[in-house]
Amino acid sequence: YGATPFGQGALAARRLIQAGVRFVTVSIGGWDTHSQTFNAHRTRLMPSLDQTLSALVEDLNQQGMLDNTIVYCAGEFGRTPRINQNSGRDHWSRSMAVVLAGGGFKRGYAHGATDANGMAPATEPCTPDDVSSTIFHNLGIDPHAELMTPSMRPMQLFREGKVVNKLLA
Numbered sequence: 534y535g536a537t538p539f540g541q542g543a544l545a546a547r548r549l550i551q552a553g554v555r556f557v558t559v560s561i562g563g564w565d566t567h568s569q570t571f572n573a574h575r576t577r578l579m580p581s582l583d584q585t586l587s588a589l590v591e592d593l594n595q596q597g598m599l600d601n602t603i604v605y606c607a608g609e610f611g612r613t614p615r616i617n618q619n620s621g622r623d624h625w626s627r628s629m630a631v632v633l634a635g636g637g638f639k640r641g642y643a644h645g646a647t648d649a650n651g652m653a654p655a656t657e658p659c660t661p662d663d664v665s666s667t668i669f670h671n672l673g674i675d676p677h678a679e680l681m682t683p684s685m686r687p688m689q690l691f692r693e694g695k696v697v698n699k700l701l702a
Contacts, residue, residue: 603636614651662694
């Protein structure tokens with residue numbers, strides 16, 4: 534898992550899952566690389582993420598827990614395909630990537646692609662609501678269910694999200 538805070542957090546998460554905890558969040562910060570993005574990714578961000586995420590998925594699989602555990606790795610938005618004047622990348626909401634493993638998701642599958650410049654989805658676009666709806670579906674929760682607020686106002690979980698069947702195992 535690695536001796537980093539992220540690695541130790543993921544190891545603790547695996548132990549919590551093994552003990553029966555149903556929802557665990559682990560976070561890794563420092564991705565807001567508006568300058569020197571290549572150095573940050575090469576020396577700090579990617580080595581920790583790669584080691585930890587791969588160890589977590591492999592460990593869950595070896596322990597027989599991956600099929601019943603969803604591993605979801607994402608940021609809150611994408612990054613510009615263009616490099617700015619500070620050798621960084623700025624915020625970009627038109628395209629981004631997530632990693633989904635276990636919990637009813639197809640193994641070894643890549644869904645969709647961006648255009649040649651990485652500016653926008655080119656094939657099989659998928660919104661954050663679609664991803665969330667698909668996760669809820671795999672958890673056995675109807676993504677279109679309505680919940681009532683304390684003031685009895687109906688609230689849909691996802692208005693526009695749809696289950697992406699191609700992601701399902």
